Amino acid sequence: MKMEKSPSLVISSPNIKYTDEYIYSDYEYEETLVTRNGDEVTARPIRKTLNIRTDRRVGKVGVMLVGWGGNNGSTFTAAVLANRHQLSWNTKNGKMDPNxxxxxxxxxxxxxxxxxxxxxxxxxxxxxxxxxxxxDLVIDGWDISPLNLAESMVRAKVIDFDLQQKLKKEMSAMKPRPAIYDPDFIAANQSAI
Incomplete structure (x- = not known):
């Protein structure tokens, strides 16, 4: 089941004002100011008014992944695409739907x-x-591997075969930007043995 993308909640309060572009809210923040004078500790409640402005227009969000062609990057990308396109796939346990x-x-x-x-x-x-x-995430990244994301997904062996086949065409067109390879920045447990 696909969830709605736009919020439908409206707050009816004298502290909230809606415009086409923003939501304005006044919030009373309560805190306790503690002072010490020798052995005596005094706690005094204080209030601060916060004026919050929230943009109602949702912008684009990009995700730049270091090691996009690795197990995590290819699996993350496959998950976003499967949900975006509402792809179902078969597994040894039956049909799976994205969520x-x-x-x-x-x-x-x-x-x-x-x-x-x-x-x-x-x-x-x-x-x-x-x-x-x-x-709606825009995904990109770089990797020291020259493989495209479809090849990376196969190498990772995480995504079910049926879903790999459904994502292959789109993910084949995704290729990480080249990364600088410097062996000094590779962890000892990541180097070839």
Missing amino acids: WWGSITQASTVRLGIDEKGCDVHVPMSHLLPMVHPD
Whole structure:
């Protein structure tokens, strides 16, 4: 099931103002100021007013991966593409559908309050504020390996074969930017034995 990309939550409060471009909010932050005078400790509550402005327009977010052609980079890219295109694939355990269950912003909910009946109301975390959806990430990176991402995905042996076949064409066109190879920056456990 694909989750909505745009937040639908509206806060009705004298401390919140919506415009087409921004959400303005005034927040009272309570803190305790502690002073010491010899053996006496005095705690005094203080309040600070924070004025917060949130842009309602979600921009593009790019991810530049060091070692894009490695196991993590190719698997991350495959996961984003499988979700973006809503690809299903067969495994030895049956059909799998893409989801963002591992994403705190896409799979988590937050208790917002109670409804008229006194029941808890939860909303997806992604609906609290305008935020980028993982399907919309722009991915790039560099690697010391000249392999394209489809070849890297096969080498990593993490993605199920059926999904590899569905992603092969798109990932073949993705090639990491060349990286500078300096053996002094390679960890001892990463060098060839």
